[in-house]
Amino acid sequence: MTPRNCLVTGASRGIGSVIAGRLSAAGHRVALTARGADQLAEVAAKLSGPSLCLPADVTDPAAVDNVFSTVEDAWGPVEVLVLNAGAAVAKPMAKLTDDEWYGQLELNLTAPFRAMRRAIPAMTRSNWGRIVVIASIAGKIGEPNLSAYTASKHGVIGLMRAAAAELAKTGVTVNAVCPGYVDTPMTDGWVGKIAARTGKDRAEIRTALEHKQPIRRLITADEVADVVDLCVASAAITGQAITVDGGAVQS
Template identity: 60%
Template sequence: MTSGRVCLVTGASSGIGAAVAERLAADGHRVALAARSEDDLDAVAASIRANDGQVLPVPADVTDAEGVEGMYRAVEEAWGPVEVLVAAAGSGSGKALVDTTDDDWRGAIELNLTAPFRCLRRALPAMLERRWGRVVVIASVVAKRGEAQVAAYTASKHGVLGLVRSAAAELASSGVTVNAVCPGYVDTPMTDRTVRAISERSGRTEEQARDALARRQPIGRLIATGEVADAVAFCVATGAVTGQGINVDGGAVQS
């Protein structure tokens, strides 16, 4: 595979983003880590450096347009243009549709759809100039199906999969690929928050709530972050796959 690329991973302070960053570094790439929490970024960076990886922590808020620009400038000044973008920053919360506020809706769209759009748009000129680039967005299985109690999250993930498909069609002959990885329920801090919310709403114990989420995957367990990182690494390694929403969900959504 092509190695030694300049990578930027958003949402890299924990969960899927951290696992992706560690995998890309292990594959020999230089990896810039972006997230809001500087302390958490430093912890992930220390882990990567302990394994002789090349890493650059870049504290940034991807929901802020100026923050996105500053993030890119920091990477470019240190290493040059971003060649691999992994947009892993994202979040969601469970609420009935009638209880979903305008702020809930705006927050989901801003983080899960607008931020990846801005990051992709900013990365493209350098990728197009070099006629090589890889873009991977962490979406969700709910980019492909509706799910109760997460209307804003589901809509934002449907939207970002549409962005991926449109960009891939536009860029197909340019040497730039654009894909989404669509996980089911993954063993991450975000899922921990979901478990607590289900427990509070339903009266079930957290153990019962976690087990219910595990059973959403036909394999009967939560997905590991490393399994999502494997799919991202595949998208980075190949130039023949683009415009895809690759399911990592234990068989929940067949395609």
Template identity: 55%
Template sequence: MSNAPLRVLVTGASRGIGEEIAIQLLDAGHSVALTARTASDLEAIVAGRTNKNLTIPADVTDPKSAETAISKVISAWGGIDVLILNAGDGSAAPIEKTTDAIWDHSIAINLTAPFQYLRAAVPAMKEAKFGRVIVIASTAGLEGEANVSAYTAAKHGVVGLVKSAAAELTKYGITVNAVCPSYVDTPMTKRSLEAAAARTGKDFNEVKAALEAKLPGGRFLTPQEVASAAIAFIDKPNITGQAEVLKGE
């Protein structure tokens, strides 16, 4: 990873993949701003750490949150070098049970929020002629599975955003890439498995084992694997517009 300290903002940094990304970057000596809705979770992560950090409690689906969070980073540190757009969420439902609320939330958190954070950071990155934007998308951004139409549509959308932004921003020294993991061992996956167990009346471990058996690598990815793949884009100045698939094979 880059040795020069970078100024980084990570959304959804309080648990799962985002927490792991924030910790790896803090441990590497970078200045990291962490956002999520739950302030106490963010504070627990930075407690005892001596390198520069900011905790910015924010709901990324609030249209004002992007401008506010990016402004706080720029005011504190004079710029922003790396933006990691990780906050996201999904719930399973067949199409006829996908309410407008499910659809709107999925688009808001997985697609509109990354767009708004990118839009807010681009002026400072263009001025600096340097930027790294990394989106945690999903294999659902490239493939279709049953019963996740809202999440799949939103993640396909964010992969499109990555590709267009990459083409537009490359001349300013800004790269924009996505990682597209299959299932990862995080609280989000646990929630999905609990919901599937409740829906089918099956045991949690049975549902988990059945899902793992269907995966190409026969296992969930770890948050560490996804974090490392995302962070690796920081040191790849000539790679942009990529959607890197991670399946644990």
């Protein structure tokens, strides 16, 4: 494949860092953004090709615009956009605050919208582009104690579908990857919060998450990256929310 200019959000750890590594190994130029500068530098040091470390808060519109402008000044327009930044607030709906609700929508739905809006004009001008949103199986089913996260992930899948339909004739594809429970620091954080709230043993909680998936283990970040690779390579896959969860949600 022709080397492309890639931007990966939430690239400092977990799924995002693995995706960045895959894109770099495939010969692409990879710009990394997340809030942690030190962690971004550690990821970039392991990449095999050109990279840019661009610390930013993706919920800040000015910061996002600056990230895109920096990539454009260095390499040209973003051609592959992987929207991985996200987080979850785990608590019963009755205890969820307005600030937590709006924070989840801002990070998991509005930030991807702003990044897509910024990337699309250049992609359509060149008649080529790939946008991949890392969503969740929570975008397809209801998850208890994750109401704001679930709503935001349902929303971002709807956003992806609308964008894919709008851009179908332009050479730009838009897809979502919907992992189940993945072996990442984010899942470790969930386990810790559940343990603190319930008093249960962390190992017991982790096993329960593993058993939610028929393959009886957590998904690996590499298995999520496999599907991102497919979405980047294919011009015929668009408007899809591809589930990677060991068979828990069959769709």
